[in-house]
Amino acid sequence: MKEPWNIPEAVQIVVRARDRSCIYCGVKFTKRSVEGDRRRNATWEHINNARWDDTSIMKTNVALCCHSCNSSKGAKLLREWLTSPYCTDREITQKTVASIVKSFLRHFPTSADERKKIFHTRRVFALVERPSGLAERVRAQGVDSMGRAVFSWQTVDACTHSSIG
Numbered sequence: 001m002k003e004p005w006n007i008p009e010a011v012q013i014v015v016r017a018r019d020r021s022c023i024y025c026g027v028k029f030t031k032r033s034v035e036g037d038r039r040r041n042a043t044w045e046h047i048n049n050a051r052w053d054d055t056s057i058m059k060t061n062v063a064l065c066c067h068s069c070n071s072s073k074g075a076k077l078l079r080e081w082l083t084s085p086y087c088t089d090r091e092i093t094q095k096t097v098a099s100i101v102k103s104f105l106r107h108f109p110t111s112a113d114e115r116k117k118i119f120h121t122r123r124v125f126a127l128v129e130r131p132s133g134l135a136e137r138v139r140a141q142g143v144d145s146m147g148r149a150v151f152s153w154q155t156v157d158a159c160t161h162s163s164i165g
Contacts, residue, residue, distance in 0.1 A: 007044065011058050019064035023098035024073075025090055027066050043070040047078055047104045060107070063100055078105065 007015075019042070021028045029042040045065040051057060065073075072086040078101070081087060082094060094105055 007062055011062055014059060015062055015064060018100065019098070022066035022069055023063045023101050024065050024069040024092050029064070039066050039068045041067045043067050045070055047101060048108060049075045060100065060104055
């Protein structure tokens with residue numbers, strides 16, 4: 001079945017099998033009906049509207065949600081919408097949404113701060129795994145009297161520059 005968003009049929013099959021209820025509020029879908037409860041009608045949702053035609057993430061970006069949630073979210077960014085009155089009134093949060101949405105939130109950060117945090121975390125792991133003695137220096141400088149990791153990004157930068165130079 002051809003959809004207006006040019007969602008490939010193979011993706012439609014996977015998504016329809018996966019999403020039996022709204023990925024946001026959890027309402028169970030019924031057969032589409034004009035006279036019935038429109039909220040129970042499944043609608044196509046692009047979790048990230050800006051990437052609606054990005055085939056590399058289509059299976060994780062395309063989902064089914066109820067008409068009410070889709071109308072409320074519109075073109076809003078997911079994290080912004082989750083803090084809207086619509087979501088707070090219905091107790092829709094990052095913790096209550098379907099696993100596909102939780103996965104999307106984890107893998108596709110939208111804010112610059114979140115991207116920076118992920119970049120730095122990956123950088124620390126890469127540095128600590130390097131066989132250059134850097135791990136020992138980061139650990140030595142980044143542990144308090146209780147043995148907890150407390151290093152700062154300045155410590156990592158200092159260790160990185162001293163191991164390069």
